[in-house]
């Protein structure tokens with residue numbers, strides 16, 4: 001009732017769902033990545049993620065820069081390649097407008113497991129330097145609790161209990177510099193499924209949990225309704 005977060009499926013979503021039917025996992029990764037790139041504006045400082053999903057986003061941003069549809073973009077890399085995007089670093093740009101990255105697992109509270117590509121320390125620094133962090137995944141990455149996939153972390157039955165306390169305990173172990181749990185960092189997760197694209201958003205998710213259902217949205221139209229504050233960090 002009157003909530004800005006009650007988002008309705010749209011005609012374009014239905015068309016998108018039809019187009020997505022029969023797509024491979026890599027196709028779904030690409031679909032999620034392209035939706036995230038719709039949020040990129042000229043002049044932004046971007047966080048450039050690692051992995052096969054992020055690679056689709058970087059390739060697209062590189063294409064848009066080369067074609068002149070985007071300009072004055074710089075990116076802070078979390079890996080060694082950057083698809084022709086001019087690079088910078090956190091020393092020069094300590095505030096990042098928009099980090100875009102994949103994940104190995106996403107739980108219903110938008111906590112993540114990351115790092116199978118080996119870049120988790122740099123990722124945590126870059127993605128922690130922004131008020132907004134957009135994660136892009138296909139729906140195979142969704143888990144009921146971290147560790148639930150049995151792939152990203154060697155635990156049998158997922159990680160149960162207070163995740164923050166577990167994180168703190170891990171970081172107190174001598175020699176442990178970081179771990180792959182990204183707690184409370186993601187603000188939005190774009191999930192590509194065969195039946196369409198789902199936005200899991202920090203604000204909207206509070207509502208979605210009450211409703212016990214996910215809401216399909218027209219991402220380009222509705223993202224700013226759930227993220228009304230546009231990031232202020234630009235390269236100028």
Ligand SMILES: O=C[C@H](O)[C@H](O)[C@H](O)COP(=O)(O)O
Nearest residue numbers: 051052053102115117118119
């Ligand atoms: O260090 C790797 C990153 O955390 C990746 O974003 C993560 O492993 C997901 O990779 P992919 O998109 O290839 O599944």
